[in-house]
Structure formats: structure tokens, C-alpha cells
Amino acid sequence: MFKVKHLLILSFTVLLLSLAGCKSRFEKLRLSNDVSKKYQEGIRLYNKKDYSKALILFEGLAQKYRGTAEAEDLNYYYAFTLYRLKDYTTARYKFKEFADTYPNSKYAEECRYYGAYCYYLDSPNSSLDQENTYKAIDALQLFINYYPKSERAVQAAQYIANLRDKLETKAFDNAKLYYTLGGYDVAYYRSAVVALKNTQIEFPDIKYIEEIDLLIVKSQYMYAKNSYPHRQEERFQEAIGYYNEFMEAHPDSKLVSEAKQLKEDSEAGIASARKILAKEAEEAAKYAALAKKDEKQKDTTTKKAEIKTPIK
16 A cells, blocks of 8 residues: 555656656746757747747747848747737737738738738727727728738628628717717707717618617607707707608618607697797786786876875
């Protein structure tokens, strides 16, 4: 029993020493001046998919191989190692640097493509800031301009379409947010109309076009409904105008019934506003008549008092 336990401990110790030896050999190579051996080991590690160790060696070799014949291949592997490690920010910089430095390289097209693709991968979801999305579109379009006949140009065009779809969603969500905020401040309903119409201008083929057109009617209706009576008729009429535009553009839409209800509510709002204004005018006229009658009585009383007062 003791011998078995001793053998297990000895085997475990040998294994640890062996692993430690492997690590020390890598560290020894990393600290050595044998750049050729480092380069070969870096390629071997890359092909073995041990990208973390390969990166350590490539980073140390980048400066030493500058200006040499091997620099092109080294920088190619260096960029792809970063890409494999999902460091897309640094990778896209290295891919662009490679394509600019070696424009006639057999790898130039591939690196320019992956540089743009890294921007695509770094594009955030639609709820966040879209700066990288715009940069990705520019980079992918630049690739297409450089290599219009490339098979990768087709994929780049699809990525651009995906990114534009994300920007459309972002713009639509932002415009809808104004409508939601209208519940806190009526002015936001008018802002929603403006934002929605700007979204239409920026993205004329947006997939949310029916929802946008209906939300314009709804936003204008809510803006009118929450306005002072003397401004309501004009604003309800504008909502009806947007309804007419909706019906002209989407006569067969599933949203037609909701749009028609908004039109009917707008017409009812106009009728109600007119009644309120008529009643206010009637009350104002009564008040003016009473004021005039009161003023006339005051004048009569004053004259009678003057007659009764003896002249001294």
C-alpha cells in the first residue's frame, strides 16, 4: 500500500516537473535572442491554435523583423492572432496597417476585408451608441470600392445591409421614445412627429415605414388632444392630414382600422373644441353685456347724484 502511494506521488511529481519544464522552455525561448526560432515557434503555436502564446512571441518579434523579407508574413499572422483572440479593436488596426504597408501583397485583400469585418463585429446592439456602426459601413464600403469584383464584396454588401438595419432600428426606437415621453410633457408628442419624419428622410426604405406613418398620426393626435382648445382644431386637422397620407401610402395595411379610429377621434376633437370655444365666446359675450349694463347703471347713478347736489 505504501509503495503504491509512493509511486503515485512520484508520478505526480514527475508530471509537475514535466509541465514546469515545458513552461520554462517557452519562457526561455521568449527571453532568448533567437528570432528565427521564435518566429517558427510562433507559427507552430498559431497553427496549433495556441493563440495566447503565439501572440507573446509575435509581439516581441514585430520590431525586430521590421524591414525584413519575413516581416510581411509575420504581420499577417500577428493580425490574425489578435483576430482569433477576439481583440477586434487592435486586430482591425493591424489589418489596415498591413493592407496599407503591403498593398500588392497576396494577403492585402483579405486583410482589408477582415479589418472592415472587425468593425462589423464591434458594432454594438441598436440601443447603444452607433459610432462603430457608421465606421464599419464606411470600412466595408471602402473594401467594395477597392475590390468590386471580389467574392468578399458580396458578403461586405450584406454586412452593410445588416448595419443599416441596425441604424434604422435605433432611429425608430429613438423616435418612439419621444412619443412615450409625451405622457410626461405634451411637447414631446410634437417632437415625436419631427423625429419620425426625419427618420423617414434618413431611411426612405425603412422596414418600419407603416408603423412610423401610423405613429405620426397618433403623435399628432395626442399633441392636439392635450393642447388648449383654441389650438386644437388646427392641430387635429394636421392629424387628419397625416391620416390621409397614411391611407394613400398603405391602403391595405393591417393598421388601417387603428388609423381610421384616430381620424374619427380627431374629427370628434374638432367638434368638441368648437363647442368649447362657442361656449366660451357665449360666456364672454354675456360677461361683456353685464359689464356694459353695470357701467351704464353707474353712469345713470352718477348723473342723478349730480342733479340732486345743490349748486353753491
